Amino acid sequence: MEVKLLTEHYHRPEYRKLSGYKLYGGYQVLAKALQMEPKTIIEEVKASGLRGRGGAGFPTGMKWGFLPSNHEPRYLLCNADEGEPGTFKDRLMMEKAPHQLIEGMIISAYAIGSQKSYIYVRGEYFDSIRILREALAEAYKAGLLGKKILGSNFSHDMDVYSGAGAYICGEETGMISSLEGLKGQPKLKPPFPALQGYLKKPTIVNNVETLAAVVPIVRDGAKVYRQNGTEKSPGTKLFSVSGNVVRPGNYEVPLGLPLKELIFGICGGLKPGRKLKAVIPGGSSAPVLTAEEALRAHLDYESLAQMGTMLGSGAVIVIDDSHCMVDLLGVIAHFYHHESCGQCTPCREGTGWIDKILHSILSGQGRLQDIHLLERVSEHMMGKTICALSDAAAMPVLSFVNKFREEFEFYVREGRSKVRGVSHAQM
Amino acid sequence: MPKCKINGKEVDVPQGTTIIEAFKASGQEIAHYCWHPGLSVAGVCRLCMVQIEGQPKLQIACNTEVKEGMVINNNSETVKDTVRWGLDFHLINHPLDCPICDQAGECGLQEQYMQFGKYDPEMAEHKVKKCKVVDLGPTVVLDSERCILCSRCVRFTDEVSKTHELGIFERGDRSEIGTFDGKPLNNKYSLNTVDICPVGALTSKDFRFRQRVWYLKEHNTICTGCSTGCNVKVYYNEEGCWRVKPRYNPDINGYWMCDEGRDIYKFINKKNRLQEITMTEKGVSKVFQAEELLPQLGLELKNAVQKNPESVALILTGQYSCEEYQSLLNLMVKSWGLKNVFHWVNHPESMEQFDGLLLRGDKNPNTKGLLNELDLLSLTQTWKDLEEKLHRNLIKHLIVAGPENLATFSDVKEKLKLFSSANKLIWLSAGIFEGVSSVCSQVVQIPTKTFFEKEGSYINHKGMKQRVTPGVEIVKSALSLCEFVEGLHHDNKGAHFQDMDSALVDTKLKEPLKENFFTATRGSL
Amino acid sequence: MAEANIQNKNNLFQLSPEGKEFVQGELSRYENKYSAIIPCLYRCQKENQGWVSPACIRYLSQIMEIPEAHIWEVAKFYTMFNKEPVGRLHIQVCCNISCALNGGRELADHLCQTYSLNAGEVSSDGMLTISRVECLGSCGTAPMMQINESYHENLNPEKAEQIINELRAKYGS
Incomplete structure (x- = not known):
């Protein structure tokens, strides 16, 4: 069942405007927050158990706690560089409820003592950028941003920054590099952004959904927020469902919901005559689940981790039995090859190597040892680089090959797809 | 700790x-x-x-x-x-073209693969094709396929030379080092990028395809191109010297040196050197052995000074070692009583210039050492004094310890014109300068040893004294100023001169002195 | 149009007075001026018929006082900066996983065939370029394409053609 904590009013066109947003309680939470001690807000967020909604699932309150306790200027960056294939929830949030994000950001900025924030939006989201800019202008005009917000002593400036087409900018230090006017290449850690981030100043990077979720947490308190979800994965989460389901789209559900319910209940199941073959539960980098695994999976951080995969950004990609897993892995591998920033050797070379091996297999030119080679190359790409893109590229390979090995072996042996009957080259 | x-x-x-x-x-x-x-x-x-x-x-x-x-x-x-x-x-995407790669023999990929490598390559796919033989600028050639994208060269141009010509363009395995739109990599330190390139991606235009590095020996010395005194290695074999690379010294040059300094190997090669001691009179030149000419020359000069101190002048450039200055001044000033000693400054207008990194306007390795010695003996005559004395025809004998590295002396022709009022010119220099032999009615030319062939110390701009040792013999008849002095005051004792020569090029040498095979045909200065 | 674009390749580039003002504004907008590079590249692309030429880089380097190599690094890193001329309608068809599951790749092939273009090529009238691109964040409405700044979702070959033809007629006139 859906629980619309964040998305309750998304169907209302007026919600996008300040006046409309205010009709449904907009910015009342900010007013409340400005009466609170910043520390209390951080404690509330910690108590809520809110975890980063961008992919890593790191506890938000704890992340804020890494900031130095001095009065050094610090930045809040909203990561709206939604790029993980299969994910489209942040776009929805920015386009339907820009003020919800802005409100969440002002509250968060107040909590961490930041005077300046940026929303880094992927460049392709022209509409989101336009809508956010309009919303920011409204907020400034209404005294919700700028000097002495709502008559308090808190001042804050916010700006929207457009990316320009690079998946890697969704990685927080890649995003910081990009915002600094560099290539969007991730930075070495340490130092971590909380101590030295944007322009070497303490910086917090949070996902759109994370920052928006701060609004109901501060409004209702951590206890109420925890009424949804599980003990370790509290609250609701937006899931972007795509692929072979009848009703793809974004759905806000409590964490811990059975994946089966999302696919077959909320999304209306698969198209007639089609059988579930596999599900990628957390964006293209998450290890794939077989149909059997998917049917017993629950959508929370822990249980998916236990199954060897991850919740990631909440992008559920549903694959039916008309698709060839070798072909789909080829699509995914091509993507990571295209997006590797090129800094770290194992990722730069490994993504290309994997893409080429898969291309050979898909052209009917594969060798039997290539399957094992795919695994070994992937294994040696994991945990060896500055950021997690290398792992993101390797994990799908390992899971696809491991779980659908006979399809790969058939392809290599016969030079054609077991599902489609012909090779990719012949299609 | x-x-x-x-x-x-x-x-x-x-x-x-x-x-x-x-x-x-x-x-x-x-x-x-x-x-x-x-x-x-x-x-x-x-x-x-x-x-x-x-x-x-x-x-x-x-x-x-x-x-x-x-x-x-x-x-x-x-x-x-x-x-x-x-x-x-x-x-996996490296071309493995070691047999035709200039870096072979000193390549990080080769060395580390031998030491740490996997030894069973499994890459069966087509390699990424990238640009080859890219003319990056006046000094460096790029082979992008060999590049391993370590970014050292980019960091160098960003952080050290601060010239920002290089970048890594594109992403993933399409990434390539390069300059923007063919703009040249052109700065005074560009060849450091070749030194720090761990593979054969960046090669020096001057050195590529000339020698295999494993046939070269290296000799530690200093660069005499300017008063900074960068610590360097000179690479040589029996055919000559081939290149100069920096050697780490945290107090002087760090890890780097300038491109200009890398050219110093050229003037020490035999092709560019004065070969024999000659005396030219009325257009006729005669070759002499040191031991037959120097004692009588010494006598002649000594008599001239003692008869009329104003008639003899000694001109010194900042190109020689402290020991050489001492030796020469001991003989001529202390022992003979010479008063006329002058300092030939090659670039008076830019002497004090400094580019903020290493390059200095004083193109001499030992101006400071020379000034120290002159100071000790209270020799304060100026160049103006010399000009005046020459114009008044007071000076008959002129001894010039001239440029070792002629490339840094743009004023030789003009100075020779000035010297022409003397009767006899004794010209000491390592290099060949057209027309010296006809400057005065009698001209003695004496080939000098370069910093690479002798032992001695140089004091750099900030007063640091650095000692060099001889590498190999390049010009057999070349003399250090010390040897010249020994020759001058040992009346007719050739045998002693020989002993002295072998004593000076002493056992401190790492490599025994080799037969003189220097016939290098490298580019001219 | 295409010819004009190609001729432009080596020519000098200059922003309009408004463009120059924009650059000055961006230079002081952020904490460090390098942050202005991406917005200024967008501006140049807009004023240079949809692509960033070396002349644009030279120009920006001059007015922003940032080394050319650095601006070029940035331009080359991000896919939204076109380093070659593109058609007035830049049709980008998503071929990533969710679209691939719903015929995105077939759609791209179909469009290339229909308009007799290779991916990335500019049509002879300078109107069209069709590119296969990675995920555009429109996975629930696959297959989809982006034409210039707009998304077109829930496509099928007929619908896509119709949209392109309409836009082509509109832009062509």
Whole structure:
């Protein structure tokens, strides 16, 4: 069942405007927050158990706690560089409820003592950028941003920054590099952004959904927020469902919901005559689940981790039995090859190597040892680089090959797809 | 001073030391490409992986500080396997064209692969094609396929030369080093990028395809191109000298040297050198052996000085060693009583210039040493005084310890014109300058040894005294000023002169002196 | 149009007075001026018929006082900066996983065939370029394409053609 904590009013066109947003309680939470001690807000967020909604699932309150306790200027960056294939929830949030994000950001900025924030939006989201800019202008005009917000002593400036087409900018230090006017290449850690981030100043990077979720947490308190979800994965989460389901789209559900319910209940199941073959539960980098695994999976951080995969950004990609897993892995591998920033050797070379091996297999030119080679190359790409893109590229390979090995072996042996009957080259 | 254990060995390092520095300090081997002690940490080659007890993931040694009590190793199977694969990732798109690559023999890929490699390449796909033989600028050629994208050269132009010509363009395995739209890599330090390139991607136009490096020997010395006195290595073989590279000295040049300094090997090669002692009179030149000419010349000069001190003048350039100045001044000033000593400054207008990094306007290695010696003997005559005396025809004998490196003296022709009012010119120089023999009615030309062939010390701009030792003999009849002096005042004692010669080129030599095979045909200065 | 674009390749480039003002504004907008590079590249692309030429880089380097190599690095890193001329309608068809599951790749092939273009090529009238691109964040409405700044979702070959033809007629006139 859906629980619309964040998305309750998304169907209302007026919600996008300040006046409309205010009709449904907009910015009342900010007013409340400005009466609170910043520390209390951080404690509330910690108590809520809110975890980063961008992919890593790191506890938000704890992340804020890494900031130095001095009065050094610090930045809040909203990561709206939604790029993980299969994910489209942040776009929805920015386009339907820009003020919800802005409100969440002002509250968060107040909590961490930041005077300046940026929303880094992927460049392709022209509409989101336009809508956010309009919303920011409204907020400034209404005294919700700028000097002495709502008559308090808190001042804050916010700006929207457009990316320009690079998946890697969704990685927080890649995003910081990009915002600094560099290539969007991730930075070495340490130092971590909380101590030295944007322009070497303490910086917090949070996902759109994370920052928006701060609004109901501060409004209702951590206890109420925890009424949804599980003990370790509290609250609701937006899931972007795509692929072979009848009703793809974004759905806000409590964490811990059975994946089966999302696919077959909320999304209306698969198209007639089609059988579930596999599900990628957390964006293209998450290890794939077989149909059997998917049917017993629950959508929370822990249980998916236990199954060897991850919740990631909440992008559920549903694959039916008309698709060839070798072909789909080829699509995914091509993507990571295209997006590797090129800094770290194992990722730069490994993504290309994997893409080429898969291309050979898909052209009917594969060798039997290539399957094992795919695994070994992937294994040696994991945990060896500055950021997690290398792992993101390797994990799908390992899971696809491991779980659908006979399809790969058939392809290599016969030079054609077991599902489609012909090779990719012949299609 | 945190203590740590590296591969079982206790190591003490200063606070803030990175693990890779601790490895180097304790003499242990660690694979790496992108790390360079003179540049910022990039952390991208991912080869310097180490295992730290208590940490689940391997860490890169270049970006991890040593903390008290750390137990570090890079000899576990996990690390070794990671490094083996790390090297393979570097090599899958590398052309493996070692037989035609100039870097072969001093290539980081070759060396580290031999030491740490996997030895069973599994790459069966087509390699990425990239630009080859890219003319990056006046000094450097790029082969992008060989490049392993360590970013050292880019960091160099960003952080050291601050000229920002280089960049890494595109991303993933399409990434390529280059300049923007064919704009040249053109700065006074460009060849350092070749030195720090761990592979054969950047090669020096001057050196490429000339010699295989394993046939070259190296000799540690200093650069005499200007008053900075960068520490360098000169690479040579029996055919000549081939290139100069910087040698680390934290107090003088760090890891770098300028491109100009790299040309100093050219003037020391035989082709560009004065070969014989000659005396020219009325258009007729005669070759002499040192021992037959110098004693009588010494007598002649001594008599001239003692008869009329104003009739003899000694002109010194800042090109020689302290010991040579001392020796010459001891004889002529202290012993003979010469008063006329002058300092020939080649670039008076730019003497004080400095580019902020290494290059100085004073194109002499030992101006400071010379000034010290002149000062000690209270020799204060100016160049103006010399000009006046020459114009008044007071000076009959002129001894000039001229340029060793003619390339840095743009005023030789003009100066020779000035010298022409003397009757006899004794011209000491390493190089050949057209027309010297006809400047005065009698001209004695004496080939001098260069810094590469003699022992001595030079005082750089900030007063640091550096000693050089001889590499090999290049011009058999060339003399150091000390040898010249010995020759002058040992009346008719050729035998003694010979002894002195072998005594000076003494046992400090690493390599025994070789037969003179220097017939290099490198580009002219 | 295409010819004009190609001729432009080596020519000098200059922003309009409004463009120059924009650059000055961006230079002081952020904490460090390098942050202005991406917005200024967008501006140049807009004023240079949809692509960033070396002349644009030279120009920006001059007015922003940032080394050319650095601006070029940035331009080359991000896919939204076209380093070659593109058609007035830049049709980008998503071929990533969710679209691939719903015929995105077939759609791209179909469009290339229909308009007799290779991916990335500019049509002879300078109107069209069709590119296969990675995920555009429109996975629930696959297959989809982006034409210039707009998303077109829930496509099938007929619908896509119709949209392109309409836009082509509109832009062509």
